[in-house]
Amino acid sequence: MNTTTPPAATTPTHQAPPYRLPSTPYRITPTRILRSEWHKLRSLRSEWHKLRSLRSTWITLTTAAALVLGVGLIMGGTYTSGGGDSDVDVIVLTLYGSLLGQLCVIVLGILVTAGEYATGMIRSSLTAVPTRLPVLWAKAAVFSATVLTVMSTTALTTFAAAQLFLHDTDQAASLTDPGVLRALASNAVGITLLSLIALGLGSLLRSVPGAIGAFIGGVMILPEVLGMLPYETVERALTYFPTQAAGALGSATPIPGTAAPGPALLALCLWAAATLAAAALSLRHRDA
Numbered sequence: 001m002n003t004t005t006p007p008a009a010t011t012p013t014h015q016a017p018p019y020r021l022p023s024t025p026y027r028i029t030p031t032r033i034l035r036s037e038w039h040k041l042r043s044l045r046s047e048w049h050k051l052r053s054l055r056s057t058w059i060t061l062t063t064a065a066a067l068v069l070g071v072g073l074i075m076g077g078t079y080t081s082g083g084g085d086s087d088v089d090v091i092v093l094t095l096y097g098s099l100l101g102q103l104c105v106i107v108l109g110i111l112v113t114a115g116e117y118a119t120g121m122i123r124s125s126l127t128a129v130p131t132r133l134p135v136l137w138a139k140a141a142v143f144s145a146t147v148l149t150v151m152s153t154t155a156l157t158t159f160a161a162a163q164l165f166l167h168d169t170d171q172a173a174s175l176t177d178p179g180v181l182r183a184l185a186s187n188a189v190g191i192t193l194l195s196l197i198a199l200g201l202g203s204l205l206r207s208v209p210g211a212i213g214a215f216i217g218g219v220m221i222l223p224e225v226l227g228m229l230p231y232e233t234v235e236r237a238l239t240y241f242p243t244q245a246a247g248a249l250g251s252a253t254p255i256p257g258t259a260a261p262g263p264a265l266l267a268l269c270l271w272a273a274a275t276l277a278a279a280a281l282s283l284r285h286r287d288a
Contacts, residue, residue, distance in 0.1 A: 056111060061146070064104035065154040069161065071097025076162030081169045089251045090173045091183040094162045095155060098250060102191045105147055109195040110211040112143050113279075114202035132283050136203060140196060140276060147195050151188035159184055179252035186261060187250035193268045194219075194246050200275030204282050219243060240267035 072094050079085060085093055113136075116122040125135050159175075166172055175181050197219065202211040223241045226234055238244055239259040245268045248258035259267065 057108065057146075060104050060108040060111075061150050064101035064108075065150060067104065068095060068097040068101040068151075068154050069158045071100065072158035072162045073165075076165035079166060079169060079171060081171075086170055089183075089253050089255070090166075090171050091159070091180065091187065091250055091252045092255075093171060094159050094166075095184075095187055095250055097158070098155075098187055098191060101151070101154070102194055102246075105151070105191055105195045106198040106215060107212065109143060109147075109198035110202035110208055110215070112139055112202065113199050114206055114208045114211050117206040118208060133280055136276070136280055136283055139203075140199060143199055144192050144196055148188055148192045151191050152185065155184045155188050173252075177252070182261070183250055183252040186265065189265070190246035190249040190268060193272045194242055196272040197242055197275045200272070200279040203279035204275070240264070242268060242271045245271075 075085075075093055075096055079093070116125065122135075126132055129135050159180075163173065173180055175184075198211065198215050201214050202208070205211045205214060219242050223238050223244060227238055229235075239248070239257070240263070245259060245264040248255060248264040249261055249268070251258075254260070258264070
């Protein structure tokens, strides 16, 4: 007699439906807008405290201001009417030390961003602000406001101090003379925008030596090399490169062979905006 074993009973299995996020659309409310602005304000305060706490910040800014003031006093104290510098613009003569001062500020701009990558501090900043980009905007805003304030004050002080020596020469001038106040302010703005380009390069390359090399090679040396080419179009385009545009801003009278102050300022703003945009794109898509 054969016995057959009945098949084991199978119990139906029910698979849980996949979890779906609620389809409630994201609403922009006044509370969320206030919260967003509060986070932006906190980022600005954080970057200001960070910039203020660094000893290198004040050493570099003090050195830049001292170089501009010191060279201005030397130029004013040694100037004689009818000499070889009699045809030089009074603001160019007074603020000749800006060429040295801007180098200090450029290095500081690189240290503000690339220095954090070297020390690893950038990770804590990005952890606190996961969206990342407000960190860069806060750094740029705080740094540019600080540099603009320091360099504007330095330019006004240097001009006033130099005029103590120049008041009885053919380089005597006052703030009410045509173009003087604009040139003093434009000089500070030009240095600030150059430092923003340096800040953007520091964030983009994430290396202090690399960013310094890129600025010196690409912004300062490359235009001089291209200027050797015998093409009028190249020569005209070079007047809108960063250092050349910044040089055209700090003059009360037009300098032959340079761009007008308005186009030069616009070109410098576009260079700074392009560098910061490239840095923002890199920050958004690269790991710290």
